[in-house]
Amino acid sequence: MPISPNQGSTGGGTLVTITGTNLANTSAVTFGNKPATNITQVSPTEVTAVSPSGTGSVGVTVTTPGGTSNPVPFFYVGAPFKSSLGTTSGPLAGGNTITVNGTGLSTATSVSFGGVTATPTVNSDSSVSVVVPAGAAAGPVPVSVTTAGGTNNGLSYTYVEAPTVTALSPTSGPASGGTAVTVTGTNLDTTDSVTFGGTPAPFAVINASTLSAVTPPGTAGAVDVVVTNPAGSDTVTAGYTYVAGPGI
Secondary structure (H helix, E strand, O other), X not given: OOEEOOEEEOOOOOEEEEEOOOOOOOOEEEEOOEEOEEEEXXXXXXXXXXXXXXXXXXXXXXXXXXXXOOOEEEEEEOOOEEEEEOOOEEEOOOOOEEEEEEEOOOOOOEEEEOOEEXXXXXXXXXXXXXXXXXXXXOEEEEEEEEEOOEEEEEEEEEEEOOOEEEEEEOOEEEOOOXXXXXXXXXXXXXXXXXXXXXXXXXXXXXXXXXXXXXXXXXXXXXXXXXEEEOOEEEEEEEEXXXXXXXXX
């Protein structure tokens, strides 16, 4: 007498299908010593029922006018607990793979990002990997994980759009570096790096359209300026010119 699924939440509420023989006129289904609810006679070989709350492994039995069946094991699974996301932000288009860390994740069947679900790959009871679906708009969305034990919420993932740079001011300075450069554009509030000629520069985000960077030392000549965030990067080709100091 197989049952499907053979595991469910400790809080109960799992719809279980029981198949076998001589199941007509089923009067009771029990999980351990607890009666199931919403028993439905589908056919003489199939019955459905909703599991009560419980813990561990219990035997499921069906009672008909002919007697009570042999028990078939059903396993109660605790609700998942999520502790962190391996990556907390990414492109609005999705497509990047992130990890969800926690406990009770071995039976994970879906991960929801703001209501859009994706099917995860289970790495272990403490980790799943999932390809992030596309978002509807830039900004944070709640993340939930559903397992045989239930659904757990509480984490947040932020969709971001790639930056664009429209202007630099000033556009030149000494090769010794140390020049404060104002960068204007869009989607700059999620910037995680600014480089001048491939060399990282210290920076401070002012708002979504403005940031300030301090040029690192460089070699005389024009260099590319690249602004990067989790969704991508924008390059201003030969956007800044290092000027050699005077010599006597």
